[in-house]
Amino acid sequence: MSRFLIQFQSPTLAFLIGGIVIAALGTRLVISESIYKFIVFMLLLRVGLEGGMSIREANLAEMILPALLAVMIGIGIVLISRVTLAMLPAVRTEDGIATGGLFGAVSGSTLAAAIVVLESEAIDYEQWAPALYPFMDIPALVMAIVLANLYFKGREGTAEKVRIWPIIKESLQGSALSALLLGIALGLLTRPESVYESFYDPLFRGLLSVLMLIMGMEAYSRIQELRRVAHWFAVYAAVAPLVHGLIAFGFGYLAHVLTGFSPGGVVILAVIAGSSSDISGPPTLRAGIPRANPSAYVGASTSVGTPVAIAVGIPLYIALAEAVF
């Protein structure tokens, strides 16, 4: 419990809540999209660089099992949404599936927030753990688009055949994954130590605090959109992050027992499972499931999903890790 209290005073959470509060009070403070995107770039490049530099000597065979788990969890989350949210009578099936896709996908900002907490609590994790991101993100988005098309086909017999490779490519080309993978490649293949230490690393926490403020303001401003759709989206968005995170924690625990996956790595797996995409996912879904209503899935993810994933999810998994390991 005291972990949660302390957590609420941590910059990450404090700025997130601060953003929600000032948006609720009607602030005219605006941080422009160009700055927002640059911050996301800086954070994910930094996460990637660190991962890339650290895995130069890592045994990447260790990564196979967690990566497989990430794929399974990403697909699983969408399947769960298909038989829960998407089945509710008040919810259009395609909206439910798209929402499941977004919650199966991964949020770079939530991942960065978790890394800051792990680092400040000195909890170790495999340095390739952030690289699990695409292994969960892409399968979830692909699965959602495939399921939606199957649904349309079943209903109308008109859906076209889904081509999977373009969706994967589109995901990899998204700005968040591009920055993360670029960072990994640069860290692995070149010597970016000097700029990492003088620039990307020192600015990491501060930029994250600004990003959290933006996410908070954004969360509040999207609530109105969420109100226009079925309340089930809000319910799903509040519950799903924790359910997904705990499921992933369970699988991660299994990997810990089987192959020695570290507690910190298990937390990261849980965090990316509990997070929902806020940058790259929405446009991919807008193009892949055009009939789904973006107000439903973006509203659910940004307004409720991400705050829950950060404010409740991250401290929960860390507390759990300290309890069970």
Next chain:
Amino acid sequence: MSRFLIQFQSPTLAFLIGGIVIAALGTRLVISESIYKFIVFMLLLRVGLEGGMSIREANLAEMILPALLAVMIGIGIVLISRVTLAMLPAVRTEDGIATGGLFGAVSGSTLAAAIVVLESEAIDYEQWAPALYPFMDIPALVMAIVLANLYFKGREGTAEKVRIWPIIKESLQGSALSALLLGIALGLLTRPESVYESFYDPLFRGLLSVLMLIMGMEAYSRIQELRRVAHWFAVYAAVAPLVHGLIAFGFGYLAHVLTGFSPGGVVILAVIAGSSSDISGPPTLRAGIPRANPSAYVGASTSVGTPVAIAVGIPLYIALAEAVF
């Protein structure tokens, strides 16, 4: 005198003057509005955070007298403009009142510049002193809008009743005050020390230097607008900052004698009195006194008022403080 020479070489002033000079030489250098706004946000958040963290143990009862003084000074500045500038035959009354409102209101960038100088000269001040900002800013804007409406009523009998609460709300929601108050709240209620020390504080001086460059360029580019209105606006803008600052210095001195208000605090009170709003004030006045000509008040404040307040006002009050305390 040598203080002024040294001051002119300080980064704050040097960049301000540099901005004026390159603008006068016709530079095509542009720093975009999104960067400008982000810098203002970073500076005021930093000022707020520091204040908030420091006042956790402060005796806020001490703040009552200076806050009352700030309110009085803010209102007084507008009243003075009403019976001076606004009375001149060449000046439309509503333009004079609006200009008084802007000069009664407070400039976040001037405040930040003063804090850098105080810190580099190791002059102590009460950490809540920057929080005097809204106590002067809001009453001044409200007063100006009320006076303008009284004037219209007297002239035409048509003005609507002025509702004061919306003006206060509008002021508090402005981007500069939002950032400052958010910083205070985060500093007071949460533990932002890690990001303060790794991010907001180290970047403070550098970002201020960029802001000063922008203010200088802006000052020059507004002079043309100022030229189109009565010359009295330029005269007022050159004299008023120092008159207001000295009046505030006098009241601050009184508070020093009565309650031990620190010399640094007195300087800050003088600086915010001498400053004129450049971010939040103009739109509030544009909405509140739509018939006033923005070229008059924005031109006066940005082109002349702010450079005088920074280049002459800040070193003047510090020199005075060293002389009288």
Next chain:
Amino acid sequence: MSRFLIQFQSPTLAFLIGGIVIAALGTRLVISESIYKFIVFMLLLRVGLEGGMSIREANLAEMILPALLAVMIGIGIVLISRVTLAMLPAVRTEDGIATGGLFGAVSGSTLAAAIVVLESEAIDYEQWAPALYPFMDIPALVMAIVLANLYFKGREGTAEKVRIWPIIKESLQGSALSALLLGIALGLLTRPESVYESFYDPLFRGLLSVLMLIMGMEAYSRIQELRRVAHWFAVYAAVAPLVHGLIAFGFGYLAHVLTGFSPGGVVILAVIAGSSSDISGPPTLRAGIPRANPSAYVGASTSVGTPVAIAVGIPLYIALAEAVF
């Protein structure tokens, strides 16, 4: 050879190549124009500040010969293009001249990249060396515009008299030169040490890495434009930077023998000769030689010229300097 290998792993080059690669892979990562321009401003201000602070005690008479050489080289590069590229039958004469002008002009980002390499290899250079920039940049642009007008006159007898002063003014007012000269002035005349050390210098390498990423992405995205014009532009763009750099190296060597111009200074002279303008040059040429096709000269410079100048030129001149001095 191993210098080149190491160089390819340096952040400067690694980010440049990284940018090319992710652009080729179709990334949707975008760093906005406002951030790009701000980075260029920060880098050139930093280069200028350092130069300005260092030359306070320098013997500027030393600068005369290298400055003369810079002027000669700038003009010479354009003359060379006039009798090579612009003479080719597949190339419109005005396009060839404009391209020569752009390659005679100087790139601030290439200069910044060279400075980072020199500093990290602890190679000394005269602190006024970056100030050679305008001495090469402006004559090259003026020369290109004059030559183009002479050509039009010869062909049609219709060209107007070229007025040179407006071109010089236009160049000096460009954003890159403005920032560099402002930095020099501030460094020379004021005391910017505190912000230089706390802000401009620590961020220098990191911001350069971001800029290199942008330049890489930009290089790739311009290749298509380059494809639409004669292949000779690509050939010229690949060869000219090194030819120009080596010519300048030769002249610099002469100055070394005659007046003791330092090896690092010679490298800088070669780098600015080998670089081609990417910010201020294109608009000046667009206005000065409106009939030239910007796809030709911008494409040649951005897609091929700058990558070659950075990736091959800089290590080449340093290796040469170590060999001959």
Next chain:
Amino acid sequence: MTQQATRLVIVTEKVLTKAVAAIIESYDASGYTLIAAGGMGSHNTRSSGEPSVLDHFGNIKIEVITADPDSAKKIADAVSERYAADYACIIYIDPVEVLYSHRL
């Protein structure tokens, strides 16, 4: 569903965006489109947001397509009555033919 309609264009100061949008909505227009603009008129030069970093008074161009020319005129009257005296403003209409819209 080709349909004759009236395009109403209002160019005014950015600060009025919300107020004008509210007027438009109050007249039951089916929608509107907003475009950032700069310009020059009787109230001096205004920037398009680019040059002057402190320009709080950039313009906005608001376009409303209405099936009924009268509602266009009513919106124009309401805006000009309330704001035109004190703010930069120009308003014009232009007949267009709507080829597709979700509703009009």
Next chain:
Amino acid sequence: MTQQATRLVIVTEKVLTKAVAAIIESYDASGYTLIAAGGMGSHNTRSSGEPSVLDHFGNIKIEVITADPDSAKKIADAVSERYAADYACIIYIDPVEVLYSHRL
């Protein structure tokens, strides 16, 4: 070279920019002009890029001038058929007189 022509205007979601541009090019239009826009329509409020930092769904206003009114209508049909059901969209035409263009 004054010439009667048709101005076709499509306001839709920014994500469709490339797709709509491809359709326009496939009908051999001589060019088009793109303008960032925000708006309100049957699909809720959309921002002009300014307020909401996470707005992936800003609008774009695409203008195409064609010499032949038919090709304008064909482009409109192609766009509305393929995208109008699922995306925010309004399309209208307006006769104009072209005073200068490199080709039409």
Next chain:
Amino acid sequence: MTQQATRLVIVTEKVLTKAVAAIIESYDASGYTLIAAGGMGSHNTRSSGEPSVLDHFGNIKIEVITADPDSAKKIADAVSERYAADYACIIYIDPVEVLYSHRL
């Protein structure tokens, strides 16, 4: 004060903004409106300032409302004569009805 007028639209390269504005002012137009634009025409693709960070050649759309159709044509002629050969450019006019303006 409803008044028939001519809307002149010039889409050209951003570098020409000042020059075209000067021409417009020299013909005593009462004002003009500027809008950032991108586009495709005979001079290849131009960006709207968004995608390509080094794009110095974005477009600008300039609109001028004139009471007198002739001054619109004169402005168009002056611009096209001086710049159209070398720069990306399209110019058209469109009759509109001005409902409000401070002066025209």
